[in-house]
Amino acid sequence: MRRVPKSGWVAGVDMGASNLRFARADLRGRIESITAERVRPEGGPKGVIAQIGAGIEGLAARKSSGDRLGPAAIAVGVPSAVDPRTGRVSLANNLPGWRDIDLGGPIRKRFQAPVVVDNDANLAALGERWRGTARRAANFVFVALGTGIGSGIVVNGKLCHGRTGNAGELYRFNVDWRRWAETFPDTGYFEFQVAGLGIAAAGRRALGGRRPRSEQDLVAERDAQFVFKAFRAGVRRARAVLDRAFTILGVGVADLVSVLDPELVVIGGGLTRGAPELMLETVKRVLHQIHPDIAPPVRLSTLGDRAQLYGAVSAALEAIASKDELPPRY
Numbered sequence: 001m002r003r004v005p006k007s008g009w010v011a012g013v014d015m016g017a018s019n020l021r022f023a024r025a026d027l028r029g030r031i032e033s034i035t036a037e038r039v040r041p042e043g044g045p046k047g048v049i050a051q052i053g054a055g056i057e058g059l060a061a062r063k064s065s066g067d068r069l070g071p072a073a074i075a076v077g078v079p080s081a082v083d084p085r086t087g088r089v090s091l092a093n094n095l096p097g098w099r100d101i102d103l104g105g106p107i108r109k110r111f112q113a114p115v116v117v118d119n120d121a122n123l124a125a126l127g128e129r130w131r132g133t134a135r136r137a138a139n140f141v142f143v144a145l146g147t148g149i150g151s152g153i154v155v156n157g158k159l160c161h162g163r164t165g166n167a168g169e170l171y172r173f174n175v176d177w178r179r180w181a182e183t184f185p186d187t188g189y190f191e192f193q194v195a196g197l198g199i200a201a202a203g204r205r206a207l208g209g210r211r212p213r214s215e216q217d218l219v220a221e222r223d224a225q226f227v228f229k230a231f232r233a234g235v236r237r238a239r240a241v242l243d244r245a246f247t248i249l250g251v252g253v254a255d256l257v258s259v260l261d262p263e264l265v266v267i268g269g270g271l272t273r274g275a276p277e278l279m280l281e282t283v284k285r286v287l288h289q290i291h292p293d294i295a296p297p298v299r300l301s302t303l304g305d306r307a308q309l310y311g312a313v314s315a316a317l318e319a320i321a322s323k324d325e326l327p328p329r330y
Helices: 041-060 104-111 120-131 189-194 196-207 215-220 225-232 236-260 276-290 304-320
Strands: 009-015 019-026 031-038 073-078 089-091 099-101 115-119 140-145 149-155 264-268 298-300
Touching: 009 041, 009 120, 009 304, 019 041, 019 304, 031 041, 031 304, 041 104, 073 104, 073 120, 073 304, 104 115, 115 120, 115 304, 120 140, 120 149, 120 264, 120 304, 140 236, 149 189, 149 236, 189 196, 189 236, 196 225, 196 236, 225 236, 236 264, 236 276, 264 276, 276 298
Parallel strands: 009 073, 073 115, 140 264, 264 298
Antiparallel strands: 009 019, 019 031, 089 099, 140 149
């Protein structure tokens, strides 16, 4: 068993397709500082890993939590499945070159500290259980709804990673059997219907504007905020786009309930801010229609866009006293 330091700090990192965020916390879990910067993907995986290392070193120059210069442990959330056997990043399809990448090794070598690498939705689930909506839940699902869609699954208090680390990767969920053989560029059916890229594509078709030349163009145009803005302005066609997307989301949540029978479903991510009341109302209505007797509560994240960072801090704290530096088994 690794000796647990009596003083020091841990680093949590949230790596997105566009932004990197860093949190420093003391060994009691108190957040001391949070910083953010743009991802510089042009350097490829090596460049981004170096950028992560520099960001962690920046945390070391901040408020002291003890006499240790470097972090006692580090956890990094990534927009990809992570192989539970090796800790390697499987495929971050929003970042060029991020396929089968060893992120933890270089960070571990640089800081000589335990490093946990896990899917960002998994860490968000840990964050919600530690400091958020799911504090009293041992069996729940966290659904991350943003540009893409994913989930973190907690069963009997432990993260479920699956055989390859792809448990909870909802982007390839399919709730329309007639479309089973279609190929969706860089994504799957579910992400193309209910996440930001799908809502944006449907919004352009319904509300007009520039006509993308191909399905690939639709995937590249991922900002759905114009649809939510039109909805708030009372545009009926925008309401219809969101009604459809949130209904499909409700069917997907109901399918998760069929398989997992959780005590709680938490929904977080950037798209929850656009029309939260409509989204919750629609998902709950669909869920109760399909599961009138066992439908669990559905709630919004209380941590917002910091859920991943809180989860990363929680995983780093656990890694201090653990020999396991692969995705944590809570």
